[in-house]
Amino acid sequence: MDKKKVVIITGSGSGMGRATAKRFANDGYKVVLNGRTKSKLEKVSEEIGKENCLIVQGDISKPEDVENLINTTIKEFGRLDVLVNNAGVFAGGTIDQVSLEDFNNVFAINVTGNFLTIKTALPHLEKTKGSIVNVSSVSGMGGDWGAFAYDATKGALNQMTKALALDFAPKGIRVNAVAPSLTDTEMGEGAMEDDDTMKEFKKRIAMGRAGKPEEVADVIAFLASDNARFVTGSIIPVDGGLTASNGQPRL
Template structure:
């Protein structure tokens, strides 16, 4: 497939995990990809995996509104426009509600919510010009609660409903806004879970497909939502969860 030939795509949090897989997927389909993230060396490693493309590496902290504005302006100046924004950058600070610090709260919201808002605001004029689209990376944690993840739940819940609101506001103007909501996905962020065999077994019990997702499996869905194939899909928060959200929460019987 070559669905994104000559399209300009920005992916935040592109240095690892779902962001890296998403950047590579878009590059494979002909896009000019802009890789944004805090660690330049990681971005350059991902850029080397974008075979046949000419990715642009722009080190960016999405919690800084000026840096995000500069990211968008740099991408547009370099490639001549913008077609797709993937807001993937995120952090998770586990812990109970009362044990978590206010600094943890601010860090979580600054990256997971403020960063998405900064990106959408800065990109919107260019996406309106191109009839482009936004794909936000929310989470199943933005659709329901977790034990010991209240700050993360709040941040991803905000992304989920922001996605709906922007879809309403900008759909009639030609810009679609959707989100993916992955369950546990193998990445640097989830290493503490994925390296714990007993904990992974508990996840496998709850996920009908019996395993965690691979980053590429989420990237495939992001690419679909950004493509012409999804041209009438707007305001969707799509679970990419192996069937986890199909359950009503009761245990398997028999």
């Protein structure tokens, strides 16, 4: 049985998940790629080398898919050291515009899906004294206009991260989260392609640009590593200084 450390990355077919998969592969991990679209996962597998990874297609909002993800990982590699909960969806609109179906769907992926992956992976992470890194958002640290449902899921994920860190510390498992702002991913495409929107973002982001997926992946890798061995329950903004401001305009 291969003794290399093993990481599961949900939503690893594109964006931050793809960048995180590449980073962990470069760090010598065996990488389990998970997502709903097999063709995207296969492309990432080719990029990082098929010998370094395992594809387990599935939807984390479905308990049977999560069971298959964890069981297949253990059957193939015999261990689990890191769980990166990256899968997420966005639902925009004010409350009068968002349907119950859309509201339930965003919670099913962004909150319930993470509950399922963590709960199912827990016995295996206990054995390795492993680490969990949740991909949250600055939208969970303050409100956005027209995104109440998405913001609510990320706020819930932040509180889940902190509470689980308390519960899991005696087990030797650390739980942290990253909170990106606008990042150059599929989810951020609409904003980045609109000049007026980007002008407004640049007013708020101290570093004056969107983040890169690799910059988020680097922080995820740090939190999962022994370099962060005394860090748990933390929500780390990866936002170019956006949350450093109190919201008042530049004078």
